Amino acid sequence: MVATTTEQLSALSNTTVVVHPLVLLSVADHHARSVPRGSSKRVVGILLGQDNGSTINVANSFGIPFEEDEKDSKTWFLDHNYIDGMWEMFKKVNARERMIGWYHTGPKLRASDQEINDLLKRYIARPVMVIVDVRPHTVGIPTDAYFAVEEIKDDGTETRKTFLHVSSAIEAEEAEEIGVEHLLRDIKDSTTTTLATRVAEQLASLRGLQSRLGDIQSYLVDVASGKMPLNHQISYHLQDALNLLPDLNDQELTQSFATTTNDEMLVVYLSSLLRAVIALHALVDNKASIGRAELEEGKSDKEKEKGKSAKGEEKGDKEKDSSKASSEDKGL
Numbered sequence: 001m002v003a004t005t006t007e008q009l010s011a012l013s014n015t016t017v018v019v020h021p022l023v024l025l026s027v028a029d030h031h032a033r034s035v036p037r038g039s040s041k042r043v044v045g046i047l048l049g050q051d052n053g054s055t056i057n058v059a060n061s062f063g064i065p066f067e068e069d070e071k072d073s074k075t076w077f078l079d080h081n082y083i084d085g086m087w088e089m090f091k092k093v094n095a096r097e098r099m100i101g102w103y104h105t106g107p108k109l110r111a112s113d114q115e116i117n118d119l120l121k122r123y124i125a126r127p128v129m130v131i132v133d134v135r136p137h138t139v140g141i142p143t144d145a146y147f148a149v150e151e152i153k154d155d156g157t158e159t160r161k162t163f164l165h166v167s168s169a170i171e172a173e174e175a176e177e178i179g180v181e182h183l184l185r186d187i188k189d190s191t192t193t194t195l196a197t198r199v200a201e202q203l204a205s206l207r208g209l210q211s212r213l214g215d216i217q218s219y220l221v222d223v224a225s226g227k228m229p230l231n232h233q234i235s236y237h238l239q240d241a242l243n244l245l246p247d248l249n250d251q252e253l254t255q256s257f258a259t260t261t262n263d264e265m266l267v268v269y270l271s272s273l274l275r276a277v278i279a280l281h282a283l284v285d286n287k288a289s290i291g292r293a294e295l296e297e298g299k300s301d302k303e304k305e306k307g308k309s310a311k312g313e314e315k316g317d318k319e320k321d322s323s324k325a326s327s328e329d330k331g332l
Helices: 006-013 021-034 080-093 113-120 174-187 194-225 232-243 251-331
Strands: 016-019 044-051 055-064 066-068 076-078 098-104 128-132 143-151 160-170
Touching: 006 143, 006 160, 016 128, 016 143, 021 044, 021 055, 021 128, 021 174, 044 080, 055 080, 055 098, 055 128, 076 113, 098 113, 113 143, 113 160, 128 160, 194 232
Parallel strands: 016 055, 016 160, 098 128
Antiparallel strands: 044 055, 044 098, 066 076, 128 143, 143 160
16 A cells, blocks of 8 residues: 555654564674675565554564665566565464565665565555664664655646655563573673763764764755755754754853853862872872882891891801810810
């Protein structure tokens, strides 16, 4: 089903695609096994789960044989028989899971996506397409979900097929949470402290924010230059986001920001000062303990030398006494 009316578009835009960690691990493993390092090729697979209307639960997946020409994305091959065989086996394992869409590792939309989506409508009435970004330097949620729609233009010209982006989330059941925790525990660097971990997480969040702001900037530049059409829904969301920003021209608000920043910097300064004092105290204590140890070693060495000299004198006296005794015996 292709959404054409405003009601259908609004219903699709309010849909949330929930992706489970098992799907992400399966897609990452599929990509690692099929694509050599440094290649820009992508892998394609089928998503399994439940379509609950406003929420689509993606619980499982399997890869399918797929090839395409890197120079011409319109030339591609997808094995239909493999889909039929895998689907028959998955139905025997878990009958609750249905084919709900497909995935690829993009990391962006490609020209052949619409044709592949039309082909999969043979199996799925309303297929959802999820792009999973498997690049290791990806910041933020690595999934983007789309539905195929027919865009209705304001000037009344012919409609064209495009993809509507919908929100996606990463959620896990209790069993999956335990498995993910064990995986993170195995790959976690035990040498890093809690503070370093928190700083790294905040840095990753800021990088994600910078990436999103860069996408917004490029989109606005393309709209202003006429390369892309204006989407009123996106402009409304951007206006709402900008309205949430504080007014930095307000003197009272600026003063409160400065006060809060100074308080935080004071805590950081005191912490640094306290850490330096503790480090100096540890250094002085270490020096003192080393000095006491050297002094005790010197005393013990002197006592040993005195003991040796005393033993030597006693031995000499004994030898003298023995020599006198022997001379007296000879005289007798």
